[in-house]
Amino acid sequence: MTALLEIRDLHASVGETPILKGINLTINAGEVHAIMGPNGSGKSTMSYVLAGRDGYEVTGGDILMNGESMLEMEPDERARAGMFLAFQYPVELPGVGGMSFLRAAVNARRVEAGEEEIDQLGFVKIVREKARLLGISDEMLKRAVNVGFSGGEKKRYEILQMALLEPRMAVLDETDSGLDVDALRIVSEGVNLLRDPGRAMLVITHYQRLLNHIVPDYVHILAGGRVRKTGGKELALEVEESGYAGIDDAA
Amino acid sequence: MAATTETIEQVKQATGKYKYGFVTDIETDKAPKGLNEDIIRFISAKKDEPEWMLDWRLKAFRRWQTMSSPDWAKLDIPPIDYQDSYYYSAPKSAEKLKSLDEVDPELLATYEKLGIPLNEQKMLANVAVDAVFDSVSVATTFREELSKAGVIFCPISEAIRDYPELVRRYLGSVVPVGDNYFAALNSAVFTDGSFVYIPKGVRCPMELSTYFRINEQNTGQFERTLIIAEDESYVSYLEGCTAPQRDENQLHAAVVELVALKDAEIKYSTVQNWYPGDENGKGGIYNFVTKRGVCRGDRSKISWTQVETGSAITWKYPSCVLRGKDSVGEFYSVALTNNMQQADTGTKMIHIGEGSRSTIISKGISAGRSQNCYRGLVHMQPTAEDARNFTQCDSLLIGDKCGAHTVPYIVSRNPSAKIEHEATTSRISEDQLFYCLQRGIGEEDAVSLIVNGFCKEVMKELPMEFAVEAQKLIGISLEGSVG
Numbered sequence: 236m237t238a239l240l241e242i243r244d245l246h247a248s249v250g251e252t253p254i255l256k257g258i259n260l261t262i263n264a265g266e267v268h269a270i271m272g273p274n275g276s277g278k279s280t281m282s283y284v285l286a287g288r289d290g291y292e293v294t295g296g297d298i299l300m301n302g303e304s305m306l307e308m309e310p311d312e313r314a315r316a317g318m319f320l321a322f323q324y325p326v327e328l329p330g331v332g333g334m335s336f337l338r339a340a341v342n343a344r345r346v347e348a349g350e351e352e353i354d355q356l357g358f359v360k361i362v363r364e365k366a367r368l369l370g371i372s373d374e375m376l377k378r379a380v381n382v383g384f385s386g387g388e389k390k391r392y393e394i395l396q397m398a399l400l401e402p403r404m405a406v407l408d409e410t411d412s413g414l415d416v417d418a419l420r421i422v423s424e425g426v427n428l429l430r431d432p433g434r435a436m437l438v439i440t441h442y443q444r445l446l447n448h449i450v451p452d453y454v455h456i457l458a459g460g461r462v463r464k465t466g467g468k469e470l471a472l473e474v475e476e477s478g479y480a481g482i483d484d485a486a
Numbered sequence: 487m488a489a490t491t492e493t494i495e496q497v498k499q500a501t502g503k504y505k506y507g508f509v510t511d512i513e514t515d516k517a518p519k520g521l522n523e524d525i526i527r528f529i530s531a532k533k534d535e536p537e538w539m540l541d542w543r544l545k546a547f548r549r550w551q552t553m554s555s556p557d558w559a560k561l562d563i564p565p566i567d568y569q570d571s572y573y574y575s576a577p578k579s580a581e582k583l584k585s586l587d588e589v590d591p592e593l594l595a596t597y598e599k600l601g602i603p604l605n606e607q608k609m610l611a612n613v614a615v616d617a618v619f620d621s622v623s624v625a626t627t628f629r630e631e632l633s634k635a636g637v638i639f640c641p642i643s644e645a646i647r648d649y650p651e652l653v654r655r656y657l658g659s660v661v662p663v664g665d666n667y668f669a670a671l672n673s674a675v676f677t678d679g680s681f682v683y684i685p686k687g688v689r690c691p692m693e694l695s696t697y698f699r700i701n702e703q704n705t706g707q708f709e710r711t712l713i714i715a716e717d718e719s720y721v722s723y724l725e726g727c728t729a730p731q732r733d734e735n736q737l738h739a740a741v742v743e744l745v746a747l748k749d750a751e752i753k754y755s756t757v758q759n760w761y762p763g764d765e766n767g768k769g770g771i772y773n774f775v776t777k778r779g780v781c782r783g784d785r786s787k788i789s790w791t792q793v794e795t796g797s798a799i800t801w802k803y804p805s806c807v808l809r810g811k812d813s814v815g816e817f818y819s820v821a822l823t824n825n826m827q828q829a830d831t832g833t834k835m836i837h838i839g840e841g842s843r844s845t846i847i848s849k850g851i852s853a854g855r856s857q858n859c860y861r862g863l864v865h866m867q868p869t870a871e872d873a874r875n876f877t878q879c880d881s882l883l884i885g886d887k888c889g890a891h892t893v894p895y896i897v898s899r900n901p902s903a904k905i906e907h908e909a910t911t912s913r914i915s916e917d918q919l920f921y922c923l924q925r926g927i928g929e930e931d932a933v934s935l936i937v938n939g940f941c942k943e944v945m946k947e948l949p950m951e952f953a954v955e956a957q958k959l960i961g962i963s964l965e966g967s968v969g
């Protein structure tokens with residue numbers, strides 16, 4: 236079986252600085268992988284490299300989705316091919332109405348798939364329904380994208396977008412940080428609803444707590460731009476108890 | 487022989503023989519090149535104008551001859567040879583095409599992108615329309631409905647003949663003939679434009695736009711508009727068109743005058759998309775416009791909304807003279823320049839009346855190698871007790887070869903008047919762009935979304951039917967500006 240996402244000996248630099256130094260990771264459809272690691276270890280960088288962000292230069296290795304290299308694809312092409320990134324710090328788009336933004340995103344994908352664009356009324360209905368499950372109010376849907384949203388609201392809005400875009404591969408970058416206990420539960424339930432045999436997720440987090448809600452199949456520890464250790468969900472507990480001290484940087 | 491001398495010769499010959507230059511030759515469709523009193527007499531005669539109108543034009547022409555082209559704007563205007571132009575030609579009735587298949591596919595693609603309805607596409611592309619959408623009958627229906635309400639809406643040349651008292655009373659009352667170089671030129675040679683009169687207490691039953699769009703495509707180079715709103719009346723007028731407009735005349739110098747009497751409100755919206763020239767600035771229209779409204783009556787209100795994306799050079803300052811007590815002036819503007827376009831645009835708010843208020847929201851977007859300047863005056867006269875102004879000028883830069891400038895002039899002669907001014911300059915951030923791309927939105931659509939977000943406060947002032955098209959227009963005008 237071809238892996239949904241395969242990262243092969245990936246090296247990447249930001250400017251002149253090498254950040255990712257040989258990452259290997261294979262993710263199959265239906266799986267949930269968690270990535271933990273100290274601040275500055277390269278987790279967000281990896282997510283940007285996967286999404287193809289400008290300025291994040293791949294200097295070696297490859298990224299394959301369904302067996303095909305994505306390196307030559309633009310960020311929007313990767314997105315339409317099913318790559319989704321829930322941002323650690325979602326960006327505000329002043330004046331850009333939430334509904335038009337969401338619809339533009341959904342329609343971009345539909346057009347690519349040769350489907351009809353979704354009409355406004357039908358779309359509003361779908362969004363409302365999905366928003367309700369995530370505790371997002373109608374009022375919030377009317378605002379400009381992320382403008383004036385609280386930290387927690389921004390994170391929920393990311394998951395709403397994921398629910399609407401139905402990606403094949405979702406990377407969630409610290410979606411749990413900044414969430415209160417109730418929000419954490421709501422967001423996790425939202426994410427769990429999206430678990431699907433055809434979809435894989437890569438969940439970046441600092442806290443074992445999240446992994447009680449979204450139970451991963453694998454946990455990886457990233458440090459110094461490399462995967463240092465891989466295990467089951469119990470690895471997250473280990474980290475919680477003894478920190479990253481036991482993980483040898485030189486390994 | 488140079489064209490200019492040729493013209494002068496022709497005129498000399500003509501005037502030598504006949505008292506009124508071309509009057510005997512009134513059957514011709516075109517006056518010879520050049521500008522002189524005989525050409526003006528010819529235009530006036532062609533339009534069958536009364537004597538007072540001709541005198542008015544001549545007076546303007548004499549003023550114009552003593553004036554010189556303004557040079558204070560941040561514009562690089564190539565010298566214009568006014569003797570090397572035609573000032574009158576009868577409106578052409580170009581032969582109708584049989585179907586849209588005969589129209590330039592690129593033009594059709596643009597209409598498509600703008601979302602212009604099929605029938606209007608046909609109108610714009612000069613294709614014969616079917617009986618279901620007969621422009622003449624639509625126009626007639628509009629006219630009937632308007633006249634039932636007592637609203638006068640007609641070409642200004644018609645108004646000069648049919649409503650001489652009204653025209654005489656108000657024409658030039660807001661923009662005097664000698665106001666500025668281009669206004670004087672317009673006053674001397676204007677060929678047509680619109681006249682609107684809303685009687686006391688009448689709320690104009692429709693946006694004066696659909697009609698306009700269908701009928702006034704060939705308004706020509708020197709357009710003249712006069713709108714009068716009597717006490718307690720209301721009118722919303724939309725000028726222009728999102729569809730790209732070409733014209734063989736490079737210079738356009740329109741004058742628009744608005745008069746709002748007691749408790750009257752005039753909302754004037756413009757979408758301007760004249761041909762801007764190619765990427766190197768070749769060709770393209772010069773749009774030198776004088777637009778001014780006077781809030782004569784107490785509590786009257788004039789609101790200008792403009793979306794300017796076209797023209798090679800724009801020189802335009804729609805203004806309000808706030809005479810009435812508690813009168814209100816508003817200016818909402820989006821000026822977008824790309825490639826080699828230059829725009830120097832803004833407004834003047836002249837506060838005279840006690841308690842008068844004004845709001846200025848200006849959004850300038852510069853891309854390519856263009857130059858975009860906001861120039862605005864807020865003037866509080868000694869009588870403007872407790873007057874207020876709020877100004878917000880935001881500039882957005884796309885790329886690093888363009889320029890944005892803000893030149894606010896503030897004069898306050900009344901200590902109780904309050905003036906607030908805010909200005910920002912920003913760029914589309916890479917963060918914002920990446921966020922959109924990551925959601926699968928293509929780069930050009932992403933830029934269009936972000937820029938439209940930036941313009942939101944202005945776009946929401948446009949009448950609904952045009953807001954959607956104007957939004958698309960912004961995106962189209964920015965094509966090729968990123969990546």
Ligand SMILES: Nc1ncnc2c1ncn2[C@@H]1O[C@H](COP(=O)(O)OP(=O)(O)OP(=O)(O)O)[C@@H](O)[C@H]1O
Nearest residue numbers: 249250252254272273274275276277278279280281
């Ligand atoms: N644009 C940039 N320019 C220079 N260095 C950068 C840039 N972006 C990231 N880095 C560096 O790359 C390293 C990895 O950063 P990254 O944001 O990927 O870490 P992270 O694992 O996500 O950390 P955190 O847990 O704090 O979110 C850090 O040392 C950071 O300073």
Ligand SMILES: [Mg+2]
Nearest residue numbers: 278279280323
């Ligand atoms: Mg991070």
